[in-house]
Amino acid sequence: MRTLVRETSLAPSQLIYPLFICPGEGVRKPIGSMPGVFNLSIDEALKEAEECAKLGLGGLLLFGLPEEKDEQGTGAWAEDGIVQQSLRAMKSNRALDGLVQIADVCLCEYTSHGHCGIVTRDGDHAHVENDSSLELLAKTAASLAKAGADIVAPSDMMDGRVAAMREAMDAAGMQETPIMSYAAKFSSAFYGPFREAADSAPQFGDRRSYQMDGANRREAMREIELDLAEGADMLLMKPAMPYMDIIREARERFELPMGAYQVSGEYSMLHAAFERGWLEPERTMMESLLGLRRAGADFIVTYFAKDAARVLG
Ligand code: PBG
Numbered sequence: 001m002r003t004l005v006r007e008t009s010l011a012p013s014q015l016i017y018p019l020f021i022c023p024g025e026g027v028r029k030p031i032g033s034m035p036g037v038f039n040l041s042i043d044e045a046l047k048e049a050e051e052c053a054k055l056g057l058g059g060l061l062l063f064g065l066p067e068e069k070d071e072q073g074t075g076a077w078a079e080d081g082i083v084q085q086s087l088r089a090m091k092s093n094r095a096l097d098g099l100v101q102i103a104d105v106c107l108c109e110y111t112s113h114g115h116c117g118i119v120t121r122d123g124d125h126a127h128v129e130n131d132s133s134l135e136l137l138a139k140t141a142a143s144l145a146k147a148g149a150d151i152v153a154p155s156d157m158m159d160g161r162v163a164a165m166r167e168a169m170d171a172a173g174m175q176e177t178p179i180m181s182y183a184a185k186f187s188s189a190f191y192g193p194f195r196e197a198a199d200s201a202p203q204f205g206d207r208r209s210y211q212m213d214g215a216n217r218r219e220a221m222r223e224i225e226l227d228l229a230e231g232a233d234m235l236l237m238k239p240a241m242p243y244m245d246i247i248r249e250a251r252e253r254f255e256l257p258m259g260a261y262q263v264s265g266e267y268s269m270l271h272a273a274f275e276r277g278w279l280e281p282e283r284t285m286m287e288s289l290l291g292l293r294r295a296g297a298d299f300i301v302t303y304f305a306k307d308a309a310r311v312l313g
Contacts, residue, residue, distance in 0.1 A: 008294045010286070012056040012309035016102065016259070016301040020197050021045050021086045022065040033193035034264060035271045037303055039065060042086050050095050055309040059100030061153065061301055062086060063198050066110050072118065073110030077140040084147035091148035102180065103149035105141045105165070106156045107133070114195075114202040116156040116210060128209055133158045138168035145174035153180040153236060157210045162230035178233035180259070184220035184246060187211035190239045190265030197264065220246050224254060232256070236301065239263045241288065244295040251296025260297035262288065267303040282311055 020039045022029070027041035040048055049060060064082035066075030075081050083103055090096050108116045117133030119126050133156070141152045142165070152169070154161050162181050169177055187208045195201040212220060224235060235254065237247045238261035247260050270288065273279040285304050292300050302308070 008290055010290050010293055010308070010312065012305075012312050013058045014293070014299045015057050015289075015305040015308060016059045016061050016100075016299060017052050017057055017305035018061040018063060018301060018303060019045050019048060019086075020063050020065060021082050023067045023082060031193065031197040033196055033268050034303060035275075036307075037197060037267075039197065042082075042089050045086055046089060046093060046096075049090055049093070049099060052306060053096050053099050055306055057099065057305050057309055058299055059102055059150075060090075061102045061104055062149075063104050064109055065199055069110055069112045071112055072136060073107035073140075075110040076105075076107050077136065077143040079143070081143065081147075084143060087144065087148040100150045101148060102151045102153050103144035103147075105137060105144060105152050105154040107136060107140070108156075108200040108202070109198045113204065114200050115205075116207065117158050126204060130158050130160070130210070134161055134164040137161050138164040141165035141179070142168040142172040142174060145169050145177040146172055149177065151178050151180050151234070153182065155182040155185060155236075157182070157185050157207075157212070159226070160230070162227045162232050166231040179231065180234040180236050181227040181232035182236045182238055182261070183224040183227040183232060184235075184250070185211055185238050186214045186220075186243060188214065188239050188242075188263070188265070190242065190263050192265050193268045194264035214242070217246060217249065221249065221253060224250055228254065228256065234258065236261055237297065238301075239266060240292050240297070240300070241266050244291065247292065247295040247297055257298050258296065259299040259301055260292045260295070261301040262292065262304070264303065286311060 022039040024041040028044050029039040031037045062083050115128050117128045235258040240260040240262040274281040
């Protein structure tokens with residue numbers, strides 16, 4: 001009877017698994033703060049992707065660790081960039097047809113300073129410049145779409161980037177590739193472990209000049225409205241668990257497909273408690289995901305995707 005009257009469902013097809021792709025061959029380097037998560041070379045990422053496809057997951061979210069970084073983040077839009085290469089490999093593997101390939105669009109993994117845009121220095125003062133970053137981000141989105149991304153997902157939080165990306169992708173003949181915008185991405189301590197996984201910690205300062213203040217709910221709605229006006233096709237809310245009120249409010253206001261990103265720190269803190277025997281792993285994991293669906297997320301990006309799919313069977 002409980003099954004009959006259950007209001008919220010969770011299925012493997014609603015889960016998206018992030019992958020961190022690195023150069024080399026046969027590389028499977030564990031991330032210390034994220035048990036079960038690795039930096040994977042393309043050959044290993046393909047094996048991981050095949051497992052995800054067998055488990056019936058909805059898709060993958062790809063991040064890249066380039067061979068070299070520079071001030072402009074050249075590796076982000078390089079024709080032979082690490083994510084571009086992986087996308088080509090993934091798209092030519094028939095076993096992966098059921099997986100939606102989502103490419104994260106940002107510069108922070110590719111810049112030597114670790115910021116998500118272009119940094120200008122003026123004496124002791126350095127700042128991330130919004131407008132000059134747009135062209136590079138747009139170039140990156142077009143390059144990833146051409147390499148085979150089914151969806152591009154901008155996470156940089158520069159203002160105006162959705163419009164800039166739409167224009168660059170259309171000009172590149174990729175009119176049909178949708179944009180999933182991290183429209184209201186909050187500046188969060190919960191991204192800590194990701195910065196180890198993606199080697200993307202800012203070398204100075206923090207991301208508060210472009211990511212949102214966690215205190216602001218109305219501003220979050222305004223950020224979403226702006227991205228929709230610029231042409232965003234879907235939304236990705238993040239972090240997830242500390243911002244469930246924002247997810248619920250966005251669900252009630254906007255008709256677009258919307259996902260929630262249960263970020264690295266959310267995964268790490270639960271694992272830390274599992275390791276100590278303080279929380280029951282399976283029940284806690286499933287409850288954390290069901291709660292996000294109930295809050296209004298259509299799909300969830302989560303490092304638990306494979307484990308949860310195994311439980312769901
Ligand atoms: C890139 C980006 C970040 C995350 C996704 N894309 C890190 C950041 O903004 O510092 C975080 C994801 C996670 O913590 O799992 N800008």
